[in-house]
Amino acid sequence: MYDFHVHSDFSMDCKYLMEEMVLGAIDKNMKSICFTDHIDFDLTENRIDVDFRPADYFKKIKQVKYKYMQDIEILAGVEIGMQPHLNHRYNDLIENNPFDFVIMSIHAIDGKDIFLENFTHGKEPIEALNIYYEYLYECLKNYSNYDVVGHIDYIDRYFEDFSTIPDFKMYSFHIEKILKTVIEQGKGIEINTAGMRYKLGYYNPKVEILRLYKELGGEIITIGSDAHSPEYIGHHYKEAERLLRELGFKYIYIFKERKKFPIHIS
Numbered sequence: 001m002y003d004f005h006v007h008s009d010f011s012m013d014c015k016y017l018m019e020e021m022v023l024g025a026i027d028k029n030m031k032s033i034c035f036t037d038h039i040d041f042d043l044t045e046n047r048i049d050v051d052f053r054p055a056d057y058f059k060k061i062k063q064v065k066y067k068y069m070q071d072i073e074i075l076a077g078v079e080i081g082m083q084p085h086l087n088h089r090y091n092d093l094i095e096n097n098p099f100d101f102v103i104m105s106i107h108a109i110d111g112k113d114i115f116l117e118n119f120t121h122g123k124e125p126i127e128a129l130n131i132y133y134e135y136l137y138e139c140l141k142n143y144s145n146y147d148v149v150g151h152i153d154y155i156d157r158y159f160e161d162f163s164t165i166p167d168f169k170m171y172s173f174h175i176e177k178i179l180k181t182v183i184e185q186g187k188g189i190e191i192n193t194a195g196m197r198y199k200l201g202y203y204n205p206k207v208e209i210l211r212l213y214k215e216l217g218g219e220i221i222t223i224g225s226d227a228h229s230p231e232y233i234g235h236h237y238k239e240a241e242r243l244l245r246e247l248g249f250k251y252i253y254i255f256k257e258r259k260k261f262p263i264h265i266s
């Protein structure tokens with residue numbers, strides 16, 4: 001099992017040390033994990049950067065990597081919170097640091113954190129989705145220095161009432177545009193199992209999006225738990241893998257030094 005979305009206390013919203021996460025992963029029999037701690041530049045009205053110092057990050061990863069090398073493979077990734085004006089800053093960050101893997105996610109819209117600043121509240125659900133997906137497309141159009149797009153339908157997690165989430169057909173045209181762009185760029189998506197933790201009852205992205213991705217010719221996909229605590233590492237991993245198999249995917253992918261490697265799942 002290869003969990004390619006794991007946080008540690010290098011992320012502001014996670015209090016567990018890398019070593020604690022690694023021990024959790026060993027306990028769950030993971031073959032590899034990739035730390036993907038958050039770097040979110042330019043958030044809120046105060047335009048703060050929620051980030052970590054790469055030098056400290058790589059140093060710590062190196063320590064646990066060698067300490068536990070007999071038990072597990074540990075990789076160094078990052079989850080960047082994209083906004084269209086941050087292209088150059090993220091490019092610089094990624095070009096100047098030896099990340100194995102880069103997840104590009106949308107956590108904020110025009111500096112406003114979707115979760116912390118209640119983006120969906122007071123909006124018609126379809127309006128919130130339209131804004132979010134147009135924003136994601138805008139980000140993708142001008143940026144390709146990433147490996148997978150994180151939790152594509154992340155916004156679903158933050159509706160006050162999940163039953164108000166519009167039917168997929170009402171916004172599938174956005175998703176189609178986004179997935180076509182990802183495929184043209186030679187990039188991939190992830191299946192993020194944390195939707196289960198958020199009681200959505202599905203993975204992010206949902207099965208309709210995974211199916212469309214496959215139909216459009218998408219192949220590159222990683223599996224990630226988005227664990228912020230050791231017990232969630234590998235959460236729903238086997239089920240997610242089974243779903244991918246049922247949808248016709250033959251491989252999942254792992255990344256090392258930004259190169260992708262297929263892992264057969266059939």
Ligand SMILES: [Zn+2]
Nearest residue numbers: 079105150151
């Ligand atoms: Zn995220």
Ligand SMILES: [Zn+2]
Nearest residue numbers: 005007079226
């Ligand atoms: Zn995450």
